[in-house]
Amino acid sequence: MSPEGDAPIPLVDLTRQHEELRREIEREVCATLAGGRYILGPREQRFEREFAEYVGVEHAVGVASGTDALYLVLKAMGIGPGDEVVTTPFTFIATAEAIANCGAAPVFVDIDPATFNMDVSLVPGALTPRTRALLPVHLFGQPADMRPLMELAEERDIPVLEDCAQATGATYDGRRVGSLGTAGAFSFFPTKNLSCAGDGGMVTTSDAGLAAEVRMLRAHGSRTRYVHEALGVNSRLDELQAALLAVKLPHLDRWNAERARIAGLYGSRLAGVTVPARAPGRTHVYNQYTIRTPGRDAVAGELSRHGIGHAVYYETPLHLQPCFSGLGIGEGTLPACEKASREVLSLPMFHGMTDDEAGRVCAVVNEASARG
Numbered sequence: 273m274s275p276e277g278d279a280p281i282p283l284v285d286l287t288r289q290h291e292e293l294r295r296e297i298e299r300e301v302c303a304t305l306a307g308g309r310y311i312l313g314p315r316e317q318r319f320e321r322e323f324a325e326y327v328g329v330e331h332a333v334g335v336a337s338g339t340d341a342l343y344l345v346l347k348a349m350g351i352g353p354g355d356e357v358v359t360t361p362f363t364f365i366a367t368a369e370a371i372a373n374c375g376a377a378p379v380f381v382d383i384d385p386a387t388f389n390m391d392v393s394l395v396p397g398a399l400t401p402r403t404r405a406l407l408p409v410h411l412f413g414q415p416a417d418m419r420p421l422m423e424l425a426e427e428r429d430i431p432v433l434e435d436c437a438q439a440t441g442a443t444y445d446g447r448r449v450g451s452l453g454t455a456g457a458f459s460f461f462p463t464k465n466l467s468c469a470g471d472g473g474m475v476t477t478s479d480a481g482l483a484a485e486v487r488m489l490r491a492h493g494s495r496t497r498y499v500h501e502a503l504g505v506n507s508r509l510d511e512l513q514a515a516l517l518a519v520k521l522p523h524l525d526r527w528n529a530e531r532a533r534i535a536g537l538y539g540s541r542l543a544g545v546t547v548p549a550r551a552p553g554r555t556h557v558y559n560q561y562t563i564r565t566p567g568r569d570a571v572a573g574e575l576s577r578h579g580i581g582h583a584v585y586y587e588t589p590l591h592l593q594p595c596f597s598g599l600g601i602g603e604g605t606l607p608a609c610e611k612a613s614r615e616v617l618s619l620p621m622f623h624g625m626t627d628d629e630a631g632r633v634c635a636v637v638n639e640a641s642a643r644g
């Protein structure tokens with residue numbers, strides 16, 4: 273309860289989404305259990321086709337998480353020790369973890385402070401003879417500036433892997449993320465815009481060879497049963513998760529539009545803080561609604577006092593994480609990212625959130641920021 277006795281507002285409320293589709297979900301889950309195929313069965317195959325069609329690519333390969341999707345694509349691209357992959361330091365750990373787990377080195381370029389995405393003007397200066405791929409992230413649900421990245425990649429003849437974990441359904445120049453680069457990596461973790469009830473992920477690509485390689489690697493390096501041509505992993509999207517995702521996918525565009533509508537409400541009512549910038553030619557699906565204010569901690573404290581969910585994505589940029597201390601990139605080297613990490617604050621955002629709830633969030637933020 274807040275000081276005024278209002279009900280708490282969570283950062284994300286998945287129960288409202290589930291309730292909306294409860295009958296259909298329960299029917300599909302029960303049918304899956306009764307069917308007796310739980311791994312790599314008909315539901316996963318069907319959802320792969322539907323997801324490929326939704327994104328606008330030839331192939332989609334279901335895997336166990338967004339993290340695995342990133343890792344398996346990089347592996348399939350042949351990235352390994354001695355290689356460098358250019359990416360952003362302002363993202364979830366999985367982006368750079370996947371690079372490092374392949375034995376390659378992440379090369380971090382600073383961000384555009386307006387969109388929080390990779391500053392593409394800095395990418396040419398980060399390229400070396402060892403650069404083997406570019407890995408932009410569509411952070412918070414807004415696509416990175418893909419056209420200049422694709423031009424650079426073509427000049428250098430290197431692939432581009434899009435981290436689409438936060439941006440399922442977002443578009444750039446009218447095309448969905450995951451169809452712009454060489455491949456896309458998606459996450460269906462419960463808090464993402466399209467989510468399952470556990471871990472799940474997907475690789476998208478129109479490169480048949482790359483898709484086949486990921487398919488082989490996700491199943492212990494095997495194309496033919498019990499023949500293992502490479503060392504792979506065990507990483508599949510299971511039938512129950514696929515069943516759930518297939519029920520939800522047809523509703524995703526409507527849900528994303530609903531999130532954009534709530535973002536519009538926020539944008540028109542918030543004062544004294546910087547609201548998310550919108551880059552031209554892109555749709556933003558607001559996986560997070562992230563404001564900026566130098567008074568971040570005071571605003572966060574006031575939200576807590578009123579029982580309103582909030583989070584800081586990301587408190588510590590990846591180049592300053594202990595696991596990457598070996599890269600020797602110290603504080604002060606990526607100033608736009610470091611400043612953002614001190615000022616960002618993500619507010620409640622989920623489809624099913626009411627106008628009244630959005631209004632209450634704005635009132636608390638505005639009051640706290642006016643008090644300064």
Ligand SMILES: *Cc1c(COP(=O)(O)O)cnc(C)c1O
Pocket residue numbers: 337338339340363364366367409435437438458459460461471472473
């Ligand atoms: C969530 C997320 C991932 C990882 O996805 P999981 O399914 O949790 O493994 C990767 N990158 C970004 C940007 C994410 O937000």
